Amino acid sequence: PEHEPESAEALADYLRDEGLIIHTGVTPLAIRQEAGDKVITAEVGGQRREFRAEQALMAVGRTPRTTGMGLEEAGVTLDRDGFIVVNEFMQTSNPRIYATGDVTQHPKLVYVAAAGGGIAAANALEGNRRRLDLGVLPDVIFTDPQAATVGLTEAQAVERGYDVKTTTLPLAYVPRALAARDTRGLIKLVADGSSNLLLGAHVLAAEAGEMIQTAALAVRMGLRYGFSVDDLREMLFPYLTQVEGLKLAAQAFEKDVAQLSCCAG
DSSP states (O other), X not given: OOSOHHHHHHHHHHHHHTTOOOOOSEEEEEEEEETTEEEEEEEETTEEEEEEESOOOOOOOOOOOOTTSOTTTTTOOBOTTSOBOOOTTSBOSSTTOBOOSTTBSSOOOHHHHHHHHHHHHHHHHHOSOOOOOOSSOOEEEOSSSEEEEEXXXXXXXXXXXXXXXXXXXXXXXXXXXXXXXXXXXXXXXXXXXXXXXXXXXXXEETTHXXXXXXXXXXXXXXXXXXXXXXXXXXXXXXXXXXXXXXXXHHHTTTSOGGGXXXXXX
16 A cells, blocks of 8 residues: 555556455454354455455564563663664664664665664764665565565655656566566656656566666665756666666656657667
């Protein structure tokens, strides 16, 4: 639900094509064992329903193991869920103690934890010189196709007051996807109409995880150096690569990509 609706709806359709039955907007209420079945009682669309299955898997998030460590006595502040509060230097409310990883309030991603660990160690030894910058944070969900995102969604950009413009390119227009005979997916770009800066990129594709870092660089360079959608459109991308779809999506702001020949600018 936190992704672009175009990506979420398309992924749900692909999974349904594979035989999965998907219900969204569900609030689980209870679970019980009945003979050989797990029976889940849930509220769906204001109505109470029961679902039966041989097994049940429920993702409930993470609980930090911060109790019994004396953190409160050491003056380390925890949030209401028990996660350690740190600043941009990975420093806790006790200036002599640093923390990183899933035990903090930061996004629960292994590369965020790793980056924070290096910063925490360096700052603990050398003083607060390095900051953890989460302003441009790529994220990938390894479904099939993969769902990758970086930057702002359209709704977030509107909420922040940008002059928002978007373009959505079906993967059927990306030569690599055609050659691989897998055109499932899309690329959605979110940009500021006034500055033409790329604000966000959202990719649903078999190789979305490999594509998103290029988009992340474009967003980051836009924030720092004014790298624009025009710059992305004018870059040379190797033909027959999936990431070429980013260039095509950038072109789609102004052109009908269906009318372009191979590698056309």
